[in-house]
Every structure is written in structure tokens, then in C-alpha cells.
Amino acid sequence: MIWQKEECLSRDEMNQLQSERLIATVERVYENVPFYKKKMDDMGLEVGDIRGIEDLSKLPFxxxxxxxxxxxxxxxxxxxxRVVRVHASSGTTGRPTVVGYTKNDLDIWANCIARFYTAMGVTDEDIIQNALGYGFFTGGLGFHYGAEKLGATIVPISTxxxxxxxxxxxxxxSNVLICTPSYALYLAETIKGMGLDPREMGIKAAPLGAEPWSYEMRNQIEAEWGMKAHDSYGLSEVIGPGVAFECGMQQHLHINEDHFVPEIVDRNTLEPLEPGKxxxxxxxxxxxxxxxxxxxRTKDISSLVTEPCAxxxxxxxxxxxxxxxxxxxxxxxxxVFPSQIESVLLKLGxxxxxxxxxxDRTNNLDTLEVWVEGKEDVTFVDGMRYMKEIERRITEEIKSVLGLQVKVKLVEPKTIERSEGKAKRIIDKRPK
Known part of the structure; x- marks a missing residue:
């Protein structure tokens, strides 16, 4: 099922639409945002120099x-x-980034999320439980209004x-669950701790995001719940969730490119790269x-796939x-990305x-320890020798994948702190 015709335009039609919208946007920001006017003036770039999407790389970052x-x-x-709502990032590394929305912006956002729901098979007959936070964080309200746009029933329970x-x-x-991937696993763990089976809860699908997660984690979540877990991508500065999403094929994420034009650039030279790079x-x-x-610049590492999806x-x-x-x-x-370590851990199973x-840092050298919980049913049954064997296997596999020697520590079940929002995967003890 397709939510809107813009999702099925030919390449020429999409390029034409993007060009018209880009030209209008450049004119508006030059006239109304002093930051962009100065940037363009300093580059010797005039509004008329942007004649279409092919001129995108002329613009400043x-x-x-x-x-x-x-x-x-x-x-x-x-x-x-004209601004009817603001959101903001957490600001954990400095001032928060503030995002504003007009009424039309909110309608675009809701449409983008409604496309996602439709692509994963959600309809106006479904009941969606939203376990993302409501507030400055864009996740909760973004998925909320997308559900209302679709006509589905939304249960705004929050985190x-x-x-x-x-x-x-x-x-x-409820038959659709919205949360972070790590919380989906934590909920399944809690359900089983109550003597219940997550697979009997009636959840058929879950749009998950807000934190990095591997395909191996997706497999584990789907096995625990007996549902399909769909990846979503977004960031507050661009609009929030709904920038890109997985359809029922679960083969990469469709970008709402009639609203957000993607590029992939070299991290060092900032020169545009070809699709697939x-x-x-x-x-x-x-x-x-x-x-x-x-x-x-999102700082996210990805590549673009231009072939039409099945x-x-x-x-x-x-x-x-x-x-x-x-x-x-x-x-x-x-x-090293945390998701690489996660893939190794879950593949070994x-x-x-x-x-x-x-x-941490010892004698001016950085060190990395991986603390991971053992499985409740097998980890400590056979004592220290069994634990050391698992640690050895994980250490060797990480070295094989990353070319890096790390220390692996197997810890008892439920000793690593759980999160009902974004999981905290890194503790950095190095001197600042």
C-alpha cells in the first residue's frame, strides 16, 4: 500500500520536483536568514546560481x-x-539545538510518519502504543501525530x-509498539519475568529507532516478540523521525526525498560521492x-541505494x-562503533x-573493555572455566572483525543498567 503518489515518482519527476522546491528554499533562506545570506555572499554565490538540484553541491554546509x-x-x-511548536535536543554536550515548526511543517511531518506506518502495514484499524518520550524529544509527538494522520488509534503512554x-x-x-530497540528487549525481558510470553502479547509490528542498532539485534527482537521490527531514521534538526523508514521488504530505508534531499559526502574532503559509496x-x-x-551534516555514516524497491x-x-x-x-x-561490537556479540549468541x-587510558594508551551479560540459563552453570571460554571467543571474534585487542568481561544477568529511552552504551573514563 502506498500512502502518497510522491513515493512513486519517476526519477525525472522527482528531480523536477526537488529542483523547484530547492530554488524556492534557497531564495527564502537568503532573504530571511542572515547566516545563510552571509555564507552565500562570502562564497560569491548568488541565488540565481542555483537553477536545479544539480547545483546542490554549490551551497554551503x-x-x-x-x-x-x-x-x-x-x-x-x-x-x-508563525512558529507553533519548538523541540530541542538534550544538550548533553553543550547548548541544545532548537527546532521550530509552522503548522505546515507539522502537517508535512505527520505525513512522513503516516507513510512509514503505511509502508509497514499499519492501517486505521490498528492500535498503536507509543512508549517514546513526549516533550522536547521529537520521537513521541512525531509518531503520535503521524498515527492520527493515518487514522489509527494512538495510546500515548510515553516512557x-x-x-x-x-x-x-x-x-x-495494542498491536503496534513504538519504542527504542533496547527498550523492546527490556520489555520482553520484563514480560518473561512476569511468567508471560512476549509472543502472546498481540504485537504484530514495531517501528524502532532513536539509537543505533544492528540487524542482529533486530533478529533477536523479532524472535522474542514474534513480530516485524522496522528501522526508522530521523534527527531533530531535519524534522524528527520520519526522514527515512523501512517498508515491509526491510531492505534499506526509503528517504522522503520530496522533502529531504540526501547526499553522501567524503568525510575528509566533503566532496559528493556516487550512489553505493x-x-x-x-x-x-x-x-x-x-x-x-x-x-x-548529520555525522551519520551511510550510503545511498537508487534502485527501485520491490x-x-x-x-x-x-x-x-x-x-x-x-x-x-x-x-x-x-x-570503533558500538553497533560493530553489538553485531559480534549477537552473532555469537x-x-x-x-x-x-x-x-579508559593506561600509560598513555587507550583501552577498551566490553562488559556483556551472560544468559540466565547457561552462563554461570559451569563455573569460571565456562565463563572464560565465552570471554575468549568474544575477544577473538572482535579482534578478527576490528583488528583490535579488547578485554571482555562476562557479568551476571541484569547487572548492566537498563534504559527506558536511549541505551547508554559507552562509559568514557579518559581524562578530558
Whole structure:
């Protein structure tokens, strides 16, 4: 099922639509956002130089730091009287990034999420339990209004109180669950701890996101729940969730490219790369009114797939992100993403899917420890020798995959802190 005709345009039709919208957006930001006017003037770039989507690479990049430098409203392209809502990032590494929305922006956002629901087989007859946070975080409200746009029933329970989540799931007959991947596993663990079976809860599908997760984790979630888990991609600065999504084929993520034009650029040179090449994902917003960012550097590592999908959608797809460069660890010259460690752990299948990476420095050398929970039914039955054998296998596999020697520590079940939101995978003890 297709939600809107824009998802099935020919390449020429999409390029024409993107070109028209890009030209209009560049004109608006030049006239209304001093930051972009100065950037373009300094580059000797005139509005008339942008004649179509083929000129996208002439435009300046935008970074998260630019948003922070112009906190809170300095990059808005409309007067505040037209802004009907604001969201903001957590601001854990400095000033939060503030995002504004006009009424039209909110309608676009709801449409993007409704496309996602439709692509994964959700209809207006389904009951959606939303266990994402409501507030400055864009996840909760984004998925909420998308469900209402579709006409489905939304249960806005938000995060926390896992036993209440389970009770509501049973009593309200929810059949779609929205949460983070790590919380989906934690909920399944809680359900089994109550003597129940997650596969009998009636959940048929789950759009998951807000944190990096591997295909191996998806397999584990689907096995635990007996449902299909669909990847979603978004970030507050671009709009929130709904930038890209998996359809029923679960083969890469469809980008809503009639609203967000994707590029992949080389991380070092920032030169555009061809489809299929891996690099940093960049988006230009061509329909947003309040905060239409030009060439926003996401710091996510991905590649683009241009072949049409078997579902019938013709939109460009992006591969699952390897990770965000902000989350990337550099350990003795080796780039390490938490999702790479996760893939190794879950492929081996000898531990629970709960882990944390502890980074430290000894004698001026960075060290990495991987703490992972053992399975409740087998881990400590055979004593220390069995534990050491599992640790050895994991250590060897990580070295084989990453070329890095790490220390692996098998810990008892339920000793690693659980999160009802985004999982905290890294503890960095290195001196600042």
C-alpha cells in the first residue's frame, strides 16, 4: 500500500520536483536568514546560481555547531508568530539545538510518519502504543501525530513504568509498539519475568529507532516478540523521525526525498560521492518553513541505494547507518562503533543482548573493555572455566572483525543498567 503518489515518482519527476522546491528554499533562506545570506555572499554565490538540484553541491554546509552558535532562534526563516511548536535536543554536550515548526511543517511531518506506518502495514484499524518520550524529544509527538494522520488509534503512554506498559498492552489490545530497540528487549525481558510470553502479547509490528542498532539485534527482537521490527531514521534538526523508514521488504530505508534531499559526502574532503559509496549523510530540507537547513551534516555514516524497491516505491533508499561519528570511538588508531561490537556479540549468541563499552587510558594508551551479560540459563552453570571460554571467543571474534585487542568481561544477568529511552552504551573514563 502506498500512502502518497510522491513515493512513486519517476526519477525525472522527482528531480523536477526537488529542483523547484530547492530554488524556492534557497531564495527564502537568503532573504530571511542572515547566516545563510552571509555564507552565500562570502562564497560569491548568488541565488540565481542555483537553477536545479544539480547545483546542490554549490551551497554551503550547515552543522550542529551553527545551530548552537545561533541559539535559540537565529536560523529560523519565519517570524516567531508563525512558529507553533519548538523541540530541542538534550544538550548533553553543550547548548541544545532548537527546532521550530509552522503548522505546515507539522502537517508535512505527520505525513512522513503516516507513510512509514503505511509502508509497514499499519492501517486505521490498528492500535498503536507509543512508549517514546513526549516533550522536547521529537520521537513521541512525531509518531503520535503521524498515527492520527493515518487514522489509527494512538495510546500515548510515553516512557517508563514497564509493568504498566504491559498491562495497557493487554487491556487496550495494542498491536503496534513504538519504542527504542533496547527498550523492546527490556520489555520482553520484563514480560518473561512476569511468567508471560512476549509472543502472546498481540504485537504484530514495531517501528524502532532513536539509537543505533544492528540487524542482529533486530533478529533477536523479532524472535522474542514474534513480530516485524522496522528501522526508522530521523534527527531533530531535519524534522524528527520520519526522514527515512523501512517498508515491509526491510531492505534499506526509503528517504522522503520530496522533502529531504540526501547526499553522501567524503568525510575528509566533503566532496559528493556516487550512489553505493559510503560516507557522511547530508540532508537539505526543501519544504520546511521554520527551519529549512541547507546541506546539514548529520555525522551519520551511510550510503545511498537508487534502485527501485520491490514494494513499488521509487524513492532513494539509505543503508542502515554504521554509526554516528559522535559515537565513534578511536582506540589506538582503530575506528570503533558500538553497533560493530553489538553485531559480534549477537552473532555469537552466547550472551544476553545487554552490554556496555568502557573506555579508559593506561600509560598513555587507550583501552577498551566490553562488559556483556551472560544468559540466565547457561552462563554461570559451569563455573569460571565456562565463563572464560565465552570471554575468549568474544575477544577473538572482535579482534578478527576490528583488528583490535579488547578485554571482555562476562557479568551476571541484569547487572548492566537498563534504559527506558536511549541505551547508554559507552562509559568514557579518559581524562578530558
Amino acid at each position: 550547515t552543522t550542529k555547531q551553527d545551530l548552537r552558535d545561533h541559539y535559540p532562534y537565529g536560523l529560523f526563516a519565519v517570524p516567531m508568530k 517508563g513504568n514497564s509493568k504498566k506498559q504491559i498491562q495497557i498492552m493487554q487491556e487496550f489490545e 559510503k560516507g557522511e549523510l547530508v540532508f537539505t530540507c526543501i519544504t520546511k518553513e521554520a527551519l529549512p537547513l541547507l546541506r546539514y 514494494c513499488g516505491r521509487t524513492t532513494v533508499r539509505m543503508t542502515k547507518c554504521d554509526g554516528r561519528t559522535d559515537d565513534m570511538l578511536i582506540i589506538r588508531g582503530v575506528n 552466547q550472551t544476553a543482548p545487554h552490554y556496555v563499552l568502557i573506555v
